Amino acid sequence: MKIAEASSTDIPSICTLVNSAYRGDTSRKGWTTEAALLDGLRIDEPTLQHHIQDSDTVILKATDEDNKIIGCVYLKLEQEQLYLGMLTVSPLLQSKGTGKLLLRASEEKAMLSGCKKIVMTVLSTRIELLNWYERQGYYATGEKQPFPTDKKFGIPKMPLEFLVLEKIL
Numbered sequence: 096m097k098i099a100e101a102s103s104t105d106i107p108s109i110c111t112l113v114n115s116a117y118r119g120d121t122s123r124k125g126w127t128t129e130a131a132l133l134d135g136l137r138i139d140e141p142t143l144q145h146h147i148q149d150s151d152t153v154i155l156k157a158t159d160e161d162n163k164i165i166g167c168v169y170l171k172l173e174q175e176q177l178y179l180g181m182l183t184v185s186p187l188l189q190s191k192g193t194g195k196l197l198l199r200a201s202e203e204k205a206m207l208s209g210c211k212k213i214v215m216t217v218l219s220t221r222i223e224l225l226n227w228y229e230r231q232g233y234y235a236t237g238e239k240q241p242f243p244t245d246k247k248f249g250i251p252k253m254p255l256e257f258l259v260l261e262k263i264l
Contacts, residue, residue, distance in 0.1 A: 176205075177210045206264055
């Protein structure tokens with residue numbers, strides 16, 4: 096497996112991967128699904144294009160031996176911290192270490208950028224995901240954030256909020 100920065104040519108593959116891992120029936124084959132919580136897309140191609148063009152943002156991709164994208168993570172530099180989001184692994188390949196490798200690569204990127212910590216938001220109802228991040232050294236700060244009302248982030252099936260997690264580097 097190889098981890099590298101994504102480019103504009105990767106957008107269609109990343110878009111398909113992320114939406115298949117978080118929403119819809121395909122996502123139910125993995126443990127990171129949000130299908131019971133949200134309808135709609137997790138991300139669209141114009142948003143990914145914006146992220147890739149943003150000089151403070153990097154999307155790392157994990158590729159298999161055939162150069163197929165099997166995972167990704169969104170990283171945004173915010174002063175002395177790195178925001179981590181959209182950590183994604185193909186639902187058919189989850190629980191094989193790809194997520195951990197992307198997380199470690201993200202932490203290395205943060206340290207090389209001079210960041211003192213990594214922050215992220217996780218849906219408060221995603222107990223298994225919160226527990227996974229805790230095992231990776233992240234902890235809840237006690238801060239909560241509302242789920243966005245813009246439907247481009249998905250259509251909630253119930254009231255949702257985010258918990259803010261961080262890891263000091």
